[in-house]
Amino acid sequence: HVPAAAAFGGPRVSSAMAYSADPGGASSASSSSSSSSSNSTAGTAGTPTMHPLVRDLFKRFIYVGRDYPLPPPYVRDKAREAILKNKDLTDAREIIEAVKRGRWMVKEIIGVIQLKKYRALKKRYYDDRDADPTGTLAQKAKDEFG
Amino acid sequence: GTSPHPPSKMKVLVGVKRVIDYAVKVRIAADKKGVELANVKMSMNPFCEIAVEEAIRMKEGKTATEIVAVSVGPKNAQEQIRTALAMGADRGVHVTTDMRLDQELQPLAVAKLLKEIVEKEAPDVVLLGKQSIDGDCAQTGPMLAAMLGWPQATMASELTFADGGVTAERETDNGTEVIQVGTPLVVTADLRLNEPRYAKLPNIMKAKKKKIEAIDAASLGVDLSPRIEVVEMNDPPTRAAGIVVEDVTALVDKLKNEASVIA
Numbered sequence: 001h002v003p004a005a006a007a008f009g010g011p012r013v014s015s016a017m018a019y020s021a022d023p024g025g026a027s028s029a030s031s032s033s034s035s036s037s038s039n040s041t042a043g044t045a046g047t048p049t050m051h052p053l054v055r056d057l058f059k060r061f062i063y064v065g066r067d068y069p070l071p072p073p074y075v076r077d078k079a080r081e082a083i084l085k086n087k088d089l090t091d092a093r094e095i096i097e098a099v100k101r102g103r104w105m106v107k108e109i110i111g112v113i114q115l116k117k118y119r120a121l122k123k124r125y126y127d128d129r130d131a132d133p134t135g136t137l138a139q140k141a142k143d144e145f146g
Numbered sequence: 147g148t149s150p151h152p153p154s155k156m157k158v159l160v161g162v163k164r165v166i167d168y169a170v171k172v173r174i175a176a177d178k179k180g181v182e183l184a185n186v187k188m189s190m191n192p193f194c195e196i197a198v199e200e201a202i203r204m205k206e207g208k209t210a211t212e213i214v215a216v217s218v219g220p221k222n223a224q225e226q227i228r229t230a231l232a233m234g235a236d237r238g239v240h241v242t243t244d245m246r247l248d249q250e251l252q253p254l255a256v257a258k259l260l261k262e263i264v265e266k267e268a269p270d271v272v273l274l275g276k277q278s279i280d281g282d283c284a285q286t287g288p289m290l291a292a293m294l295g296w297p298q299a300t301m302a303s304e305l306t307f308a309d310g311g312v313t314a315e316r317e318t319d320n321g322t323e324v325i326q327v328g329t330p331l332v333v334t335a336d337l338r339l340n341e342p343r344y345a346k347l348p349n350i351m352k353a354k355k356k357k358i359e360a361i362d363a364a365s366l367g368v369d370l371s372p373r374i375e376v377v378e379m380n381d382p383p384t385r386a387a388g389i390v391v392e393d394v395t396a397l398v399d400k401l402k403n404e405a406s407v408i409a
Contacts, residue, residue: 063347066187069169110344120168121192121279121337142408 051095054083057102064106067113075109149329150268153310156210156329159269160201161260162194162230164223164247165280178378180249181280190226193275195233196335199342200305201273202234209307210271212236216263218256219247224358231353232345238358239263241366250372253285258368260286261293263361269330271312276301276334287334297327303338 050058058079065075082105086098151157166172166181167189173182190198204210215230216239217223227238241259245251264272277284284300291298299305299314303322306313316323317336363370391397401408 060347063350110346114341114344117168117192118337118341125337 053095053099057099057106058083060103060106061109064109064113068109069112069116079105149270149310151211151270153307153329154208154211156204156270156307157212157214157268158201158204158210158271158273159214159216159260159264159267160194160197160230160235160273161275161286162198162215162217162226163191163275163278164188164217164219164226165191165278166248168192168279174379174381178380179376180246180379183246183248188222188225190229191275191278191280193277193279193335193337194226195275195342196337196339197273197275197333198230198233198235199340200333200335201271202343203340204271204307205234214239214267214269216241216260218243218251218259218363220244227358228350228353229345231356231358232349233343235356237356239267240358240360241363242360243363243370245363245370248280249376251370252372252374253281253283253289254373255368255370256286257289257293258370259363259366260290262366262368264290264294271329272296272332274332274334276336284334287332291332294330294332296331298332298334299325299327300332300334301336302333303336305333305339 061075061079062072065072065079068075079102082102086095089095089098149156165188166183167187170187172186174180175182198213198215201210201213205213213235214237215227215235217227217230218241219226221242223242224238224240227240231238241263243251245255260272272287272290274287274290276287287300288298290296299312299316301317302314303317304315311326311328312331312333314325314327314333316325317338391400398408
């Protein structure tokens, strides 16, 4: 029973990320517990699997990691770390709650991406104007100093 | 002119350009005629994102019923059209060309191509970014409006559609100007128009179901040849370090005698 964290090159895990040697998904009992066995995406025997929501979450992290201000490995590694922390969850509800938290983190990352972008553009295109929008300071300097 | 569709069922054509991502440190190519594009991250022009967002809001606000995203560019420009579709556009038009978007294919040619698409699609509103962060020409919108004989609301920071027309606030160097324009029209988006939504992965996946029509630019029968030749391109001069002055007198002295910005 080789767990799917092998996909991450990490320690053996079970449940939230389960390895299914059985294409029919019989061993998904340990991973999905009360969720339906169709959740187990067992590939050919010997392929590590993970709960589909977790896989989807990781993909979301990779996607936003490409736009994040730091190089993509940063977000990827943090995501991997956080997902592995929850690797032993078995209860479907707990898994969903953890995925929800992960999705919230993705949302926060998007916030950072957007903020940085629009601040940079504002600075690049509007800095002179915004510093003195109506030109009053420039006029005052002119009046006082000639 | 008269608008092709009634006021609450408008069709919007929104243009998106594939450019080097805003965060990339751009390098001048060895031949000094352009920038290095190889392996560089590309994205939708930020002003185009704002244009797309505005179009989507028009649809959400029941002013528009159909949003068509158009891009002129190489095969990979499809990614930018997909992003527009992920944000909420209904379908895409990809005018394909291998001419470089930041060099040979210039605003005049793009405007001519867009005119063909406008005549094909009959939108009520053409929404473009006010300028691209590579060329910074800010010409495509005004040129297109002139070619179509349509009014324009450029550098728009606010749009209010009502009674078959639009009230637009424009950001100019002298302040904000409010104009009243009829439809159909060309609008170019200023940074302050809105804050675009991020095209999330699930939406990108869903957008794959939406249609993108590809049209070869050469088949549209317009002259695309450049009118401007780039003679040389150089890095901007490195900024000198700033200095701290002790008081206002010292400041005035430096402004007068060193920087020569006051008499």
